Amino acid sequence: MKSEQKYSLETHLVQLGVGTDERTGAISPPIHLSATYRHPGVGESTGYDYTRSINPTREILEKGLAELEGGARGLAFSSGMAALTTFFLHFTQGDHMVVSEDLYGGTYRVLDQIFANFGLKVTYVDTTNTTAVAEAITKNTRALLVETPGNPLLGISDLAALGQLCRERKLLFAVDNTFLSPVLQRPCEFGADVVIYSATKYLGGHNDLCAGVLVAREEELGDQLYFLQNSTGAVLPPFDCWLLLRSLKTLTLRIDRHCLSAMLVASWLEQHPKVTDIYYPGLKSHPGHELSCKQAKGFGGMLSFRVESDELARAVLKRLRLISFAESLGGVESLMTLPAIQTHGDIPEAERLRLGICESLLRLSVGTESVEDIIADLEQALGD
Numbered sequence: 001m002k003s004e005q006k007y008s009l010e011t012h013l014v015q016l017g018v019g020t021d022e023r024t025g026a027i028s029p030p031i032h033l034s035a036t037y038r039h040p041g042v043g044e045s046t047g048y049d050y051t052r053s054i055n056p057t058r059e060i061l062e063k064g065l066a067e068l069e070g071g072a073r074g075l076a077f078s079s080g081m082a083a084l085t086t087f088f089l090h091f092t093q094g095d096h097m098v099v100s101e102d103l104y105g106g107t108y109r110v111l112d113q114i115f116a117n118f119g120l121k122v123t124y125v126d127t128t129n130t131t132a133v134a135e136a137i138t139k140n141t142r143a144l145l146v147e148t149p150g151n152p153l154l155g156i157s158d159l160a161a162l163g164q165l166c167r168e169r170k171l172l173f174a175v176d177n178t179f180l181s182p183v184l185q186r187p188c189e190f191g192a193d194v195v196i197y198s199a200t201k202y203l204g205g206h207n208d209l210c211a212g213v214l215v216a217r218e219e220e221l222g223d224q225l226y227f228l229q230n231s232t233g234a235v236l237p238p239f240d241c242w243l244l245l246r247s248l249k250t251l252t253l254r255i256d257r258h259c260l261s262a263m264l265v266a267s268w269l270e271q272h273p274k275v276t277d278i279y280y281p282g283l284k285s286h287p288g289h290e291l292s293c294k295q296a297k298g299f300g301g302m303l304s305f306r307v308e309s310d311e312l313a314r315a316v317l318k319r320l321r322l323i324s325f326a327e328s329l330g331g332v333e334s335l336m337t338l339p340a341i342q343t344h345g346d347i348p349e350a351e352r353l354r355l356g357i358c359e360s361l362l363r364l365s366v367g368t369e370s371v372e373d374i375i376a377d378l379e380q381a382l383g384d
């Protein structure tokens with residue numbers, strides 16, 4: 001893009017990196033693998049010195065991510081957990097955070113088994129209940145971290161109300177937006193200070209890349225997070241930056257299809273006699289449906305459902321032909337998991353059961369294959 005004209009998000013995504021290589025005019029930006037850069041003289045610099053600190057390919061990606069999110073600074077990491085870990089390093093001993101209880105298992109693990117040793121305190125609450133969040137705030141609380149839709153039960157937290165609460169109580173408001181992407185939900189517009197992604201999921205979209213992202217709404221926090229990124233070094237390598245840039249160009253197309261298909265699959269599962277519960281924010285029966293309509297442009301491609309028995313859940317996973325029984329989500333290939341054993345296996349059993357993550361609960365990442373084929377696979381796997 002040549003001008004500073006305001007284009008739509010969709011256009012920005014497609015045009016990422018175009019026109020950044022002035023020397024050749026390359027449409028696809030080059031991958032700069034150089035670890036270090038030659039200085040013209042003492043006290044002179046091309047603007048690049050060492051690739052952990054700055055890399056031209058990563059720079060295109062990071063600037064693009066900030067722009068997509070409406071934030072001041074984007075940072076790309078080697079995984080979603082690296083992004084989350086870097087965010088947690090922003091806090092010090094004795095600080096307290098309020099965190100969604102319907103949470104990615106790895107986030108729970110790093111807080112509970114690593115950051116707890118350094119004196120970072122965490123209270124897990126049902127963030128779909130704003131009052132419960134307010135009640136969990138103590139004098140040492142510094143931040144609120146929310147995942148919405150939640151994982152794996154897809155609960156919807158009220159971003160506007162929580163943003164307001166964080167402003168009033170002077171808390172950092174962080175949102176893990178992995179399940180929806182900026183195409184569907186832009187937390188900065190609701191006052192989020194930091195938006196977090198596992199870019200391994202929808203942003204990457206092809207199950208071939210592990211990456212993470214932090215976007216800070218304000219320059220000052222962005223600079224502080226950059227200091228942590230550069231100091232601790234979990235940066236995304238140049239080749240992976242390029243791969244993520246390429247993936248982002250089709251994000252809108254992919255997300256549209258994920259949403260369309262997930263809605264059809266959820267409606268189909270809802271009327272299946274062996275499915276006892278279904279969790280998809282697009283369904284009118286979902287308690288967060290109305291709120292989701294207000295704060296997101298779509299409901300995403302993730303859904304969970306409970307079947308009659310634990311045995312049936314295991315049988316379904318065994319019988320799947322098209323859909324892969326595999327961890328992760330957000331790629332073009334449909335994947336199904338058993339959260340109690342896999343993604344949420346590190347949450348203590350009693351806590352897991354209290355949350356409703358039992359062994360008859362299956363989570364499906366609806367891919368972009370023909371939706372008829374996805375439904376046919378579910379039909380044969382559920383048996384008659």
Ligand SMILES: *Cc1c(COP(=O)(O)O)cnc(C)c1O
Pocket residue numbers: 079080081082104106107147151176178179197198199200201210211212
């Ligand atoms: C997968 C995931 C993460 C962790 O990201 P990795 O890229 O696997 O390190 C964090 N949050 C959510 C919501 C996720 O789905």
